[in-house]
Amino acid sequence: MLHTIKMTVNGELVKAEVFSQMRLLDFLREELDLIGAKEGCGKGECGACTVLVDGEPVNSCLMLAVEADGKEVLTVEGLGEGDRLDAIQQSIVDNSALQCGYCTPGIVMSAKGLLLRNTNPTRDEVVEAISGNLCRCTGYARVIDAIMQVSASSDSQDEGSER
Amino acid sequence: MAREDYLGVGVIRNDAAEKVTGAARYAGDLKFAGMLYAKLLRSKHAHARIVRIDTRKAQDLPGVKAVVTGKDFPNRMGLYLKDRTPYAVDKVRYYGEAVAGVAAESLEIAEEAARLIEVEYEELPPVLDLREAIKPGACLVHPDLDTYEIGAAFFPIPNTNISNHFRVRKGDIEKGFAEADLVFEREYYVPHIQHSPIEPHAAIALYDRNDKLTIWASSQSPFAMRNILSHSLGFPMNKVRVIGPYVGGGFGGKAGLNVEATLVPLAMKCRNVPIRLVCTREEEFRDTFVRQGMLCRLKTGVKHDGRFTAQEFEMYWDAGAYTEYGVNVTRAAGYSSSGVYDIPNMKTDSYCVYTNKPVGGPLRGFGHSENHWAMEQHIDQIAHELGIDPVQLRRINLQRDGSTNATGQVLRNPGIEQCLERAAELIGWQEVSGPGVIGPGVKKVRAKGIACMTKAPAMPNDAASSAIVKLNDDGTVYLSIGAQELGQGSFTVLAQILANELGVRYEDVRVQPIDTDYSAYEWQTVASRITYSCGRAVIAAAKDARHQVLEHAARYFGVPVEDIDIAESKVFVKSDPERCVHISTFSLGVTLPDFSGYGGPVVGRGTFIPEGITAMNPETGQSEKPVANWTYGAQAVEIELDVETGKIDVLKVAAVYDAGRVINPVTAATQVEGGVVQGISIGLLEEMKFSEQGKLLNPSYVDYKISTAADIPDELLVDFVEVPQEDGPYGARGIGEHVMVPTPPAIANALYHAAGIRVRTLPMTSEKVYWALKERVSASLR
Numbered sequence A: 001m002l003h004t005i006k007m008t009v010n011g012e013l014v015k016a017e018v019f020s021q022m023r024l025l026d027f028l029r030e031e032l033d034l035i036g037a038k039e040g041c042g043k044g045e046c047g048a049c050t051v052l053v054d055g056e057p058v059n060s061c062l063m064l065a066v067e068a069d070g071k072e073v074l075t076v077e078g079l080g081e082g083d084r085l086d087a088i089q090q091s092i093v094d095n096s097a098l099q100c101g102y103c104t105p106g107i108v109m110s111a112k113g114l115l116l117r118n119t120n121p122t123r124d125e126v127v128e129a130i131s132g133n134l135c136r137c138t139g140y141a142r143v144i145d146a147i148m149q150v151s152a153s154s155d156s157q158d159e160g161s162e163r
Numbered sequence B: 001m002a003r004e005d006y007l008g009v010g011v012i013r014n015d016a017a018e019k020v021t022g023a024a025r026y027a028g029d030l031k032f033a034g035m036l037y038a039k040l041l042r043s044k045h046a047h048a049r050i051v052r053i054d055t056r057k058a059q060d061l062p063g064v065k066a067v068v069t070g071k072d073f074p075n076r077m078g079l080y081l082k083d084r085t086p087y088a089v090d091k092v093r094y095y096g097e098a099v100a101g102v103a104a105e106s107l108e109i110a111e112e113a114a115r116l117i118e119v120e121y122e123e124l125p126p127v128l129d130l131r132e133a134i135k136p137g138a139c140l141v142h143p144d145l146d147t148y149e150i151g152a153a154f155f156p157i158p159n160t161n162i163s164n165h166f167r168v169r170k171g172d173i174e175k176g177f178a179e180a181d182l183v184f185e186r187e188y189y190v191p192h193i194q195h196s197p198i199e200p201h202a203a204i205a206l207y208d209r210n211d212k213l214t215i216w217a218s219s220q221s222p223f224a225m226r227n228i229l230s231h232s233l234g235f236p237m238n239k240v241r242v243i244g245p246y247v248g249g250g251f252g253g254k255a256g257l258n259v260e261a262t263l264v265p266l267a268m269k270c271r272n273v274p275i276r277l278v279c280t281r282e283e284e285f286r287d288t289f290v291r292q293g294m295l296c297r298l299k300t301g302v303k304h305d306g307r308f309t310a311q312e313f314e315m316y317w318d319a320g321a322y323t324e325y326g327v328n329v330t331r332a333a334g335y336s337s338s339g340v341y342d343i344p345n346m347k348t349d350s351y352c353v354y355t356n357k358p359v360g361g362p363l364r365g366f367g368h369s370e371n372h373w374a375m376e377q378h379i380d381q382i383a384h385e386l387g388i389d390p391v392q393l394r395r396i397n398l399q400r401d402g403s404t405n406a407t408g409q410v411l412r413n414p415g416i417e418q419c420l421e422r423a424a425e426l427i428g429w430q431e432v433s434g435p436g437v438i439g440p441g442v443k444k445v446r447a448k449g450i451a452c453m454t455k456a457p458a459m460p461n462d463a464a465s466s467a468i469v470k471l472n473d474d475g476t477v478y479l480s481i482g483a484q485e486l487g488q489g490s491f492t493v494l495a496q497i498l499a500n501e502l503g504v505r506y507e508d509v510r511v512q513p514i515d516t517d518y519s520a521y522e523w524q525t526v527a528s529r530i531t532y533s534c535g536r537a538v539i540a541a542a543k544d545a546r547h548q549v550l551e552h553a554a555r556y557f558g559v560p561v562e563d564i565d566i567a568e569s570k571v572f573v574k575s576d577p578e579r580c581v582h583i584s585t586f587s588l589g590v591t592l593p594d595f596s597g598y599g600g601p602v603v604g605r606g607t608f609i610p611e612g613i614t615a616m617n618p619e620t621g622q623s624e625k626p627v628a629n630w631t632y633g634a635q636a637v638e639i640e641l642d643v644e645t646g647k648i649d650v651l652k653v654a655a656v657y658d659a660g661r662v663i664n665p666v667t668a669a670t671q672v673e674g675g676v677v678q679g680i681s682i683g684l685l686e687e688m689k690f691s692e693q694g695k696l697l698n699p700s701y702v703d704y705k706i707s708t709a710a711d712i713p714d715e716l717l718v719d720f721v722e723v724p725q726e727d728g729p730y731g732a733r734g735i736g737e738h739v740m741v742p743t744p745p746a747i748a749n750a751l752y753h754a755a756g757i758r759v760r761t762l763p764m765t766s767e768k769v770y771w772a773l774k775e776r777v778s779a780s781l782r
């Protein structure tokens, strides 16, 4: 059955007709050509398809497009401004916290979700936030460091503006 | 003279921005107008005759464009042994083998059509047990083995399930054992595991109106894929084109030709329409290459003073339904069977055995993770039997300048001693002798373990590399190579090498994506050989381009060539550095003061082939130079064992490798870090489990766990030794695969030091360790 859905994707209003069984991941990748979210398992086990829905990280392979109706979706393509990378992306680059890069958009979005709700996470909280994102290449340590550094630097900025 | 502007510098990866923004395109991200979707029907039996396939219902389903079966493409193919067809012909040989393929307008239609295909099977007894498979009279997985085309370095035994028998006969094995004061013998086992790249295999195939086959694939081996396809199709190579976008992790699983072949007959039926196949995770686990299981028996003769006198090593590889690539794993594990030790008398037999299991192939380590699992626990145990510290026993037997390895090759200055000493120092090694004993009431215990390794690139003796360097009008540079970026950082390191040699800015170098129609040739991105082999080709190409720029500049400035230098994309007169222009002045040739032209566009070419590698003697495995080079390394770990649950936590790892020369310390370190965690994962978690009928029981991340961010060591110390590789670029040699090899045995050795138990079967799960602990307690009460 076809449904008309409306949602905000990376700040832009999107209206579309979709079949009820279409996954949000396919809607993003196939209909909107936003290929940043990847499919690694299709079963909620790898986190490669992570996007934010109303600020919360979700596995877009487990969510139907119709379930995102009326919501705000943020994908890796929506991060940063113009040529400027988001602080998390920049930190991942600076820390060499990616290799093949296939898991990276998902990890970036999980980290984004964490930092949106907790600007000053502990190392354990960072680990917890990305423990659903499998990465076969990096061994994770640099990824965790990269995310920790973002929270540390946003912390010092906050302090700076308060003074 | 070579500059060193970019050597030993941790420049930012040149693929980072593309990947972190989600802009990087992988094969499964590509989309073409009118593209069709493929789905494969897979066997539900491990071993069966195909009596009948009826595809009519599938064919009649609206939206279905083609249905193919084994009959449509019965040509055998393979890298080293041509034993494989894209779809089963007459017989299925493992649970999951492709039986038919569908191309349709949508994936849903393709899936529906695949379900409508009717297959009638007549079940055959599956060959699932290695020990049964090698018995005389065993049911044969490939009764026609002796008719298959096979490389000269392999030795199948006709009318058996053995597709390769590799032998080492060195010294006098009987004399060696007679001289021993102690003979120590044990069995070890390694289960099947999966590479598990996060990107599943993906490919798109197009057979166009010019009879040209184009494949976009997530592949480590675009040129090898072209080679295999062209041979099996009987197409000239200029009618086969392979395009390789970024690969989302390979680890060996995307080497050679694999699931891509199933698209070929479909593409030939759907002329001019691209067809895409993306593996499901279940297929990725079972129907791409897996790492074969291995059962071995290791017997060592040793003197009271700790010197090895003899070693007998029998390895049986559970190599699966097709061994086109696996045969070389068994060969490599055979010729490296002395490990890092100098053993005067050796007898090694490595058997590649067909079974009705998924197809074995290359996985990071290529047989060495498996044989070192045995060797490095074995030597540790011998140390305890003799009451010698395990590091000391290794010292006594290490290969040194002038030692020989299993092939009888005389070694020059192997870096293993430095690696071992440094790893021991970093972990804070203290002498141990004898098993750990757990006192009453103790809940957690910590201990250290160590293991060494060595590995050579396992490849044909003439595996070649090439590179083309093109200077653009504005002075930016294109580097064309056939080596692939799998995440290991090759594009970055090769761009560094080019920038360094040519004298341009690293940021100005762009490595071109691989397209076999345009890129410079490369055998395959495997065997940790790219920095070494392609690196040499890039140096040569850069030198060639540099020479052209120097000549142009000499004419331009009116000075001798020797008086010109290039740095940071500036070309200047050495004796008068004020006279300096941007390199772009010379990109397309040069305009002289009288406005006449000279030279022409700068295009450098470079090639490399390792020289002097000679075939091993087929009877004895002996050769003066059997391989291009050996990389050595050592790892030490500290673990904490939870005595009540059997859970092992790896707290600290020290990993030291002889990289010859570290070109990029950051990408080198990241290779080690990722490899160590993969090693921990394989050591503690990973195992493919099969039912009694040969069905894979755990093809998902729920049932087959790999390490997550929560499973990593608190501390990981990485260091490098730099004993230059004679023919390596600036002395460099490969390390990419090596880094996960010694992790599991180092953990196993720590476990023995902690609790006096040995788990000789991977993985060291909590459950297994728990029962081993129980057993030890009850044995001590007896």
Ligand code: FES
Pocket: A038, A039, A040, A041, A042, A043, A044, A045, A046, A047, A048, A049, A050, A059, A060, A061, A062
């Ligand atoms: S693809 Fe969604 S969790 Fe793996």
Ligand code: FES
Pocket: A098, A099, A100, A101, A102, A103, A104, A134, A135, A136, A137, A138, B198, B248, B249, B487
């Ligand atoms: S970088 Fe390859 S999977 Fe994470």
